[in-house]
Amino acid sequence: MGSLVTRVRTTMALFAHRRARTMLDGQYGSAFxxxxxxxxxxxxxxxxxxxxxxxxxxxxxxxxxxxxxxxALRRQNVLLVADTGRNMSALARGGGPKKEIALLALGVIGWLAQRHGDRVALVAGDAASSQSVAPRSGEAHLERLLRAFDGAAGPGSGPSDLTAQLDHAVRTVRARGLMFVVADEAAFDERDAALVRRLAVQHEILWLTVRDAELAGAGAPGRARDVADGGLLLSLLARAPEVEEDYRRLMAERTAARAGALRRLGIAEVHADTPEDVIPALFRLLERHRRAR
Structure with missing residues (x-):
């Protein structure tokens, strides 16, 4: 397996010309x-x-x-928080694996951090367990973090549970810093809001949501399965279009609830559906965060 940090740098070169990369560096430097x-x-x-x-x-x-x-700008802590549960092995709205989008987003922020001399840490896991990697600087350390995420996220991992990762961060992370959360469209309930509120007192928080695939485009009826439990997704939809309508309404309500809660806490959020979305999304995220301060 090649270097994941090299893959991140190569992807940045493909999707952002020199001036764009320089601007992304500047936006990151102004994030604190x-x-x-x-x-x-x-x-x-x-x-x-x-x-x-x-x-x-x-x-x-x-x-x-x-x-x-x-x-101080050279000695900040950047905490990457991510779900590695089975949800991350599902398809994103753009058709590719959510895991690849999450990995690239984590890698870009981590790469910018280490370029600025900042220390990068990781909190990641599923419903069964959470892992922490202590903050350090340098490309070798970033490679270790990305491999930890890449190795843990997949269809063989436990059920997704971002709440567990937020709770783990509340209980174990003491140093102040910038927190970058990568999550999918899981429900955001009152407990999540309470945890994020506590974290926001200590950290500046940035949030990137990897949106789920549209059910209607996920595969042929009777063949697509939910990665969480292996159940069939589309056979019922093929016979009952109103079920798809109800599903879309539920997802819209879930999105509105999460966006509203983050907005009330002053936390900038963007979404990404493909790897190509990641660089532009991070531009927007850092700019929104800077302007909101």
């Missing part, structure tokens, strides 16, 4: 709330940097925009 008083150095302005960090005197001296960089 607050600043340390410990001055580090000056560097060239990157589109997406917070204009409040521009050193106007230094800019006037050299004739090009410079931003102040603080020591």
């Amino acid at each position: 709330r607050g600043r340390s008083l410990d001055f580090d150095d000056l560097r060239a302005y990157i589109p997406g940097d917070d204009v409040r960090d521009i050193d106007w005197k230094a800019t006037a001296r050299v004739g090009a925009p410079l931003v102040t960089r603080y020591e």
Whole structure:
């Protein structure tokens, strides 16, 4: 198996030209709330940097925009939170595996973090168990995190349970930082909202939702199965179109409930249906987070 970090970098090169990658770096660098008083150095302005960090005197001296960089920006903790249950082996709305979209999203944020010298940690698991990987920096560590997710997520894992991962993060993560949650369209109930509310006191939270495949396009009647329990999905729908309508209404209500809860907590959310969606979605996510601060 090749390097997963290399796969992430290659995918970024395919879907984002040089300027876009630079802007994504800048957006990430502006994602954290607050600043340390410990001055580090000056560097060239990157589109997406917070204009409040521009050193106007230094800019006037050299004739090009410079931003102040603080020591704290190099020592942040980034916590990746993801479900590795059976739901992640199902198809996303774009037709490919949800796992591949989640892996790329985690990899991009992790790659940006390690480029900035930040430490990256992981909380992932299913209903049966959760695993934590302590924060460290560097590409070798990021590779370890991505392999931990890749190896755990699949049809052989336990039932999905994002609530368990949020609860695990509440109980075990002590250091403040940026939390990046990758989840599918599982129900978001009052307990999830309470856990996220507690986490939001300690962390800045970004949320990416990998949307489920449309049932009508999931396969031939009588052949598509639910990854959670192996049950047939479409034979009933073929005979009763109203069931599909009820399902769509349920999913719309679920989406609205999750979006509303996250919005009330001030948490930016975007969705991705294909690997090609990931880079643009992360642009939007980081920009929304920056503007909401």
